[in-house]
Amino acid sequence: MEIIDQTRLPHARVLISLASGSDAAHAIRVMQVRGAPLIGATAAYGLALALRADPSDASLAAAYALLIATRPTAVNLRWALDRVRAATWLTVYMKHFYVGPHFEFSSIVDRAVRAARRAFEEGWRDTTAQQRGRVLFGVAEAIRARRAELAERIDAPVATTYMGKGAIPEDHPLSVGSAPDDPAFQELLADADIVLCVGTELGAETTAQYALQFRGRLVQIDADAPRIGATYPALGLVGDAAATLRALLERVPARKGENGARRAREVRERIDRGLEAQPRDLERGLLSTIRSVLPRDAVHAWDMTILGYWAAAHFAALAPRRFLYPLGSGTLGYAWPAALGAKAALPHTPTLAVVGDGGFMYGAVEMLTARQHRLDAKLLVIDDGGYGILREYQRDAYQGTHAVDLLQPDFLALCTACGIPNRLTSPDRLAADLAWALETPGPAAIVLRETLAAAAPTP
């Protein structure tokens, strides 16, 4: 690593070579390196140099201590050192049990895995485990293959969060889908002896606003230690999800005969039966039409709109990183621009945005972006003349509505004005019109004038 000696500036430009962690520490201490971001970067490289010379955890700890002491109040310094250190760790964290950097890397992996394995084995010894079994729960595309492999190896049903949809194809026999508000889904998680949570922070949406109570043991994998146990007590494995699952996969013995696929199917079927008993054929029909027309690996972006809420719980995502949804901030207007971004990234992948009329108006102007940049994403606008979900909330809370009916433009004329081919569709013609949009070169829009109702949890 070479730095410019700032003590000599502006009169002379002198380069100094740093060959070790202690060289970096010296340069920071004597102010040859100044400015918070540069101090952070130099320290990070210093730690990397120390590890290149000696990759043991003892060397990591010594170099970290040396570098952090050079400027203990510098936020960037600590941040940069922590980032490098975190990248080298796979540690076990369990509320009051934390295996720090004082162990060789391999021994840390072994400890982490032994702890997780103990949890599995305890579950297996427990006779009730034979009935309840294990469930994998969570997210992260990077670990998709590993997760399906691990799930198959231990015969565990896989439940996904909304943001994890597609991490395992939702038509995989072990998939139970992503319906956290439905009791069948909740009971599977609540009754499992072990729930292995991968990359999920177990937040409000995922846990029915924290109403979900786990009777079994949680093992939580997360790259960010403070996330573990933040909402539910858990045995934690701090580390990259793919690496941690790989380590588990190598060490966890295969188990057969607990019938994970049967348990997953029972959950799916119970939810399906519940939905069939509801007067919601329109919404379910729309979802199944869209699913039947979209290719498996198509991108589907859903706005904060009633059919989007349906999709989060009940639309089968069949490929990873294809279900786009603004969970978290619930950002209305996200889906159409997100679909255009996806299309720019994956020009050969069919892409559809599903938006309500209210949310569409937040980004309708992006129709011109689509044309200008030749982004041939498709658009389905569901026009109910206003903020439909707010009508429902207001009716439930106040038995009336206020300021939710919107004066909207003629959407077909608006599309035409922007040079976007468009069609007015109906539930019966949706399949044909979607197919038309997918075949039409360039962006295309379909407008459906319908009033939908939100899904209600099934019994």
Ligand SMILES: Cc1ncc(C[n+]2csc(CCOP(=O)(O)OP(=O)(O)O)c2C)c(N)n1
């Ligand atoms: C940026 C932003 N503004 C406002 C909201 C609040 N909000 C959530 S859903 C919604 C109504 C959306 O209406 P529409 O897009 O027509 O879909 P519908 O509910 O009719 O299906 C509103 C205003 C939000 N989530 N984000």
